[in-house]
Amino acid sequence: MNRTTRLYALVEELRAAAPRPLTVATLAARFEVGRRTAQRDLQALMESGVPVRTTAGRGGGWTIDPAMTLPPIHFTxxxxxxxxxxxxxxxxxxxxxxxxxxxxxxxxxxxxxxxxxxxxxxxARIVALPAQTHDAVHSAIRTAVEQALAGNTVLRLSYVDAAGRESDRVVEPAGLLAAGGCWYLVAWCRTRRAGRGFRLDRIAAAAPTGEQAPPHDLAELLRDSAAAGAVQPTATASPPR
Incomplete structure (x- = not known):
């Protein structure tokens, strides 16, 4: 069993036992590896964000929060x-x-x-050319946008428009729009006091403020814009009832 497969299996083993903790010795024996290897695997899971934790003392061990993970899913x-x-x-x-x-x-x-x-x-038959320079989005900016959407928090942006003019904006994120091969952050712009779309590769800097943003309806912000007809991708839309 290679390490990637073993890490996945470790998660499922902990999930099956939850909320009962499993010791490192038990997990090492289950996967036929040394205790140090099992310990390193568990630490790797924790550092990667998997909701595993350890408790010390008699009756302690490693556990996972099953509410924070998905059950096994079988793909064709x-x-x-x-x-x-x-x-x-x-x-x-x-x-x-x-x-x-x-x-x-x-x-x-x-x-x-x-x-x-x-x-x-x-x-292995699927390939893609690397994105061109003008399509590149700095990882720090992408992370700031993702975290702002996840936490519904206000962002302070330094934005460069199509004419090359740079401006500072304070925005309340509402969602993401994919159009013409580009990604946009759709948000309420406090500076312009209106809904705006900010192309991610034109954001020069993005700083979280920690301030909670009021909720905004994505469709409402897109109304009367060129993206008014945007729809949720078929793959992620809820099936009809």
Whole structure:
């Protein structure tokens, strides 16, 4: 069992036992590795953001919060290949690109048998040219935007418009828009007192303020703009009832 597969299996082992803690010795024996290897794997999971924790003393050990993880999901080769194609199309500069990459790695590691081999073979046939310089989004800016959307917090931006003019903006994020191969942060702009779209690759700097932003309706902010007809991607839209 390679390390990637073992890390995925460790999560599922902890999830199956939750809320009962499992000792390092128990996990080492389960996966036929040394205690130091098991300890390093558990630390790696914790450092990567997986909600695992350890408690010391008699009856202690490692546990995971099952409410913060997904149960096992079985993908077909077609589904795994579709995800690989979507990631290739999105590129490294897309929002949540890092999380998407690790999610796909977990999916690939969880698959076994003919479906795994087929998914890997098909994924190897998907290639993409690196994004051009004008499409690149600095990782720090992308992270600031992602965190502001996740925490619903106000951002302070330094923004360069299409004419090359730079301005400072204080914005209340509402969502993300993909259009024409570019990504935009849609937000209420306090400076302009109106809804605005900020192309991510034109944001020169993004600083979190820590201030909670009031909620905004994404469709309302896009109304009367060129993106008024934007719809949720079919792959993420809720199925009809």
């Amino acid at each position: 080769a077609d589904e795994a290949s579709a995800l690989a194609a979507a990631l290739a199309a999105a590129g490294a500069g897309a929002p949540y690109a890092g999380a998407a990459r690790t999610a796909y790695q977990k999916i690939a590691a969880s698959m076994t048998g003919p479906a795994s081999a087929a998914a890997r073979e098909r994924s």
